[in-house]
């Protein structure tokens with residue numbers, strides 16, 4: 001099969017296609033023919049070799065994928081060849097194995113892809129929706145009727161968070177850096193949208209909450225916004241740090257009278273149970289049709305390096321996806 005095989009850490013230029021032997025499923029495992037793989041910012045961090053998680057070389061990148069089951073190993077009863085599926089992990093381990101024509105997964109990491117969703121949409125589910133779900137519900141404890149600011153709503157996690165929060169009955173405010181991105185967020189039924197590059201946009205956010213501030217902020221760029229977020233949340237507000245790319249100085253005094261909270265979020269930190277619970281919630285939304293992943297751009301597998309450049313550029317419009325076969 002064809003796969004992107006990383007033999008040295010570095011920039012996008014080290015992502016090179018190779019022909020390697022097909023994997024075979026063992027007991028309790030499933031072989032999936034992948035049609036699409038999702039590209040996440042974390043793929044670029046891992047590739048650099050400077051991330052907290054460093055795979056052994058060589059490795060195949062990618063933790064999001066979708067395709068069709070080709071064969072099942074001994075003891076797999078609920079899954080069958082021909083099933084359309086999206087994947088949450090391969091047997092290669094965390095953060096690996098999806099930039100390839102085939103992948104082997106444990107059966108519990110294989111989830112049904114509804115017929116009305118494309119494989120590209122299926123490859124846009126795992127990281128974006130599990131992260132958004134855990135941020136909104138496990139960390140922020142978002143309740144129906146509360147206001148939530150998705151600070152960075154135009155990307156993979158942001159749009160997933162908008163859809164999940166709207167479906168939950170929250171009042172959703174989103175931000176985006178481009179006109180087209182902000183239109184996309186409004187199309188996903190956010191109540192208000194703001195430009196995170198416009199000076200003074202925080203005052204407009206406070207205005208639409210009648211000065212009270214939002215109940216929850218889901219933050220995609222904490223190193224830029226965390227101090228501002230402490231001014232944007234109201235009494236007992238919760239700020240969830242999903243993304244951060246550096247350091248920032250904050251004024252902790254802003255949290256005292258409001259008794260507001262800053263908490264981090266990591267896809268994996270809820271353990272297997274946390275991830276599987278989020279997957280159950282996301283699976284229900286995909287099946288019932290209120291969650292519809294948004295794909296912003298597609299690249300062939302052989303252009304994985306261009307996809308890595310794209311995912312780190314501003315002007316997000318949903319997920320960046322590698323098309324592996326059509």
Ligand SMILES: NC(=O)c1ccc[n+]([C@@H]2O[C@H](COP(=O)([O-])OP(=O)(O)OC[C@H]3O[C@@H](n4cnc5c(N)ncnc54)[C@H](OP(=O)(O)O)[C@@H]3O)[C@@H](O)[C@H]2O)c1
Pocket residue numbers: 040041042127128131151152153154155156157158175176177178181196197220221224225241242243244265266267268311312313314315316318319
């Ligand atoms: N903690 C975890 O487990 C976890 C999981 C997944 C992702 N992440 C991290 O979360 C972040 C978002 O991930 P993603 O997959 O959604 O990435 P993405 O698709 O590349 O989206 C990036 C988002 O950040 C927004 N942004 C840019 N400048 C901003 C600013 N000044 N203020 C607020 N938002 C701004 C972008 O908006 P415009 O492009 O419209 O300006 C876009 O909405 C990344 O840093 C990623 O590494 C963390």
